[in-house]
Amino acid sequence: MILIVDDRQENIYSLQKILELNHFEVDSATSGEDALKKILKNTYELIILDVQMPGMDGFEVAEAIKGYSRSKDVPIIFLSAVNIEKKFIAKGYTSGGIDYIAKPFDPDILLLKVKTFCRLQQQTNELNAIHKTLREEIEFRKQAESDLSQSVDELRSILESIPQIAFTANAGGAIEFINQHWYQYSRGKEVLPKTAPGEVSVADCIREAIASGNAFVSEISIRALDQQQYRFHTLTMTPIRKNGQIVKWVGMFTDIHEQKMANQLLEQRVTERTVQLQNMNNELEATNHELQQFAYVASHDLKEPLRKIHFFSDLIKTRHLKENPDAIADMDKIIRSSERMRSLIMDILDYSKVSVPDTFEPANINGIINDILADMEMLITEKQAVIEVQNIPQLDVNPAQIRQVFQNILSNAIKFSRPHVPPLITVEACLVADKTADSPPCENGRYCRIEIADNGIGFNEKYLDKIFVIFQRLNSKEEYEGTGIGLAIVKKIVDTHKGIITASSTEGAGSRFVIVLPVHQNDHHLS
Incomplete structure (x- = not known):
């Protein structure tokens, strides 16, 4: 966008029309003070500045513009119909202008200069943006290198402080760092801890982890240099990635020997207890079956004497107690009791028969x-x-x-x-x-x-x-x-x-x- 600064509106209008016809975006100001306010708010590619203005003249406005950090690189073209002497032209350049044009001017020449200066300003802006990006990239890389160095130092400090055997390796698996616990199982990073006969070696585990490209966990047995017994350890390999690529591996041996022994003993006891429970369950099933059979047989056998009690009580009541109301009442109690007993037996039979259905x-x-x-x-x-x-x-x-x-x-x-x-x-x-x-x-x-x-x-x-x-x-x-x-x-x-x-x-x-x-x-x- 181009800013035209002139105290006469007709000058602004004519110049604005020439520029807009040539597809330039134009803004205008009628005084130096107004121009400075707009420069603080907007970004311009070129400023066309009239020299002769009331209040602040063009030279003062230009010096003020060059004093602003955001507008110091904006090219300024001076226009003047009065101050066209050499000393004024020189003052225009010393005030920060890049050209000084006397009125009346040739519109075509002015347009050529405007296009040239606008293009140069766009290129300058692009170069400044590229320079800024490069500076930021350099600062970012410096900070990243500093952070990486600090992270490596922190990682090594942490690995030294933990009770496990710890090491780091590069992306190809070469050992770079080992902590002090490593020396209990090996004399240096050039020699890997020895695994039990018949087990996969530590080198094979590292190669498998690198081939997978993912976190790796394996259970192995290794022996300390001053001992004959191999102890169970878990080897974990964790990849460290940067920009999606593995740059380092962190490995750790954790002693799980006591846990392993305890688990084996626990598994043995669980197996023994499971067998006992299975035997007890079989015995319980057999006992339940016998109880169900007993309940069924007992209930079934009880029904027969109850039927006789009920039948003969009713027979005695109808044949022999017609004239004795008290005896009939007592016999009704016997009959009702036998009925309740029969219902109870039937319900017990039903309860004993309930089991998990086969289908x-x-x-x-x-x-x-x-x-x-x-x-x-x-x-x-x-x-x-x-x-x-x-x-x-x-x-x-x-x-x-x-x-x-x-x-x-x-x-x-x-x-x-x-x-x-x-x-x-x-x-x-x-x-x-x-x-x-x-x-x-x-x-x-x-x-x-x-x-x-x-x-x-x-x-x-x-x-x-x-x-x-x-x-x-x-x-x-x-x-x-x-x-x-x-x-x-x-x-x-x-x-x-x-x-x-x-x-x-x-x-x-x-x-x-x-x-x-x-x-x-x-x-x-x-x-």
């Missing part, structure tokens, strides 16, 4: 629940129960065991209803990401959370830990029938399906059971 299969959970509701139709009608079941995704389960889960929970929800309040039971489900009761819904979750809520009598949550324990009852058997095994069976089945179950409740306001089951039992990501 799981995709099952329609809604279909299983619909079958249960069909079987419970009379009880549902009697209690005027309303059961709302949402759509549940297909899950990998053992259908028979899962049927028992829902049957026990739904029958409990109907059984433990409030007097004169029709049971309202809801079954809802959604996919979740985690096996937790409060995991948020997730469209592609690996688990399914099923919530079964009712409006029954509820329970005090301080007994939450007890409701899933076998033989635990929160209500008397006179008020509500049951053996206290149903929810224990539910818990055991859910556990065998790699799921969880929990509950929440408010006394007199109903209960809420939450079951979380895997969608696919063969999912390796299951926690």
Whole structure:
């Protein structure tokens, strides 16, 4: 951009038009003071300066311009119609001008000079920029060399202070520096520590690290000069890069002999303990199988005398006690006790049969629940129960065991209803990401959370830990029938399906059971 400084607007206008027609960007000022303000803000390639101006004349303005560091190299052309004597021309050059043109001037000559001076100024600016870049590059290289030298000194100081054997090598693997610990295993950097017979040598490890171009770790055994025993060490080789190229390697031998010996001893003990645990597990499986067989046989054998007790008690009641109300009442107690004993035996049988299924299969959970509701139709009608079941995704389960889960929970929800309040039971489900009761819904979750809520009598949550324990009852058997095994069976089945179950409740306001089951039992990501 060219700055025209003249106190007469018509002079500025005519000169500005000539320059703009020749594709020059032009700025103008009508006084020396105005010109100096603009020079402080803008960068100009050439200044055309009128000599005769009120206030500061052109010579004073030029001297001021040359006093500014940012404008001292800008070429100045003086224009004058009055001061054209030799002494004024000389003063113009001594003030910092590079040319002195008398008015009137030849526009073509002026344009040639303007183009020449602008081109020279652009080249000067480019050269200055190149010089600046070169100076910065030189300073940068000097600083980099200083930093590198300092870094090498610091690295060597650090390597001397550590308890490990340490060394540095150049990009080709030649040893450059060794710390004092090196001399315990070798007499100098020309000789590498000796490895145990049959092991890879240190030289081979260094070559392998250089070939890979990456950090290298190897376990080797080396021997100190004053000892006969080879000790386990880890050799680490770390590359140091500059501008993407490896310029140095830092190597380190770390003594791990005691750790290695301890690990070997620990591995031996773990192996021995594993064998013991496997034997104990086999014995436990055999014992569990025997217990299951015993429970099944014992329960099965107990049912036969109970049937006789129930049958003959009922027979005695109907044939021989018709005229004795007290005896009938006592016999009813015997019959009810035998019924409770029969229910208890059946539940124990069911509990003993629950084990990890041999196979799981995709099952329609809604279909299983619909079958249960069909079987419970009379009880549902009697209690005027309303059961709302949402759509549940297909899950990998053992259908028979899962049927028992829902049957026990739904029958409990109907059984433990409030007097004169029709049971309202809801079954809802959604996919979740985690096996937790409060995991948020997730469209592609690996688990399914099923919530079964009712409006029954509820329970005090301080007994939450007890409701899933076998033989635990929160209500008397006179008020509500049951053996206290149903929810224990539910818990055991859910556990065998790699799921969880929990509950929440408010006394007199109903209960809420939450079951979380895997969608696919063969999912390796299951926690």
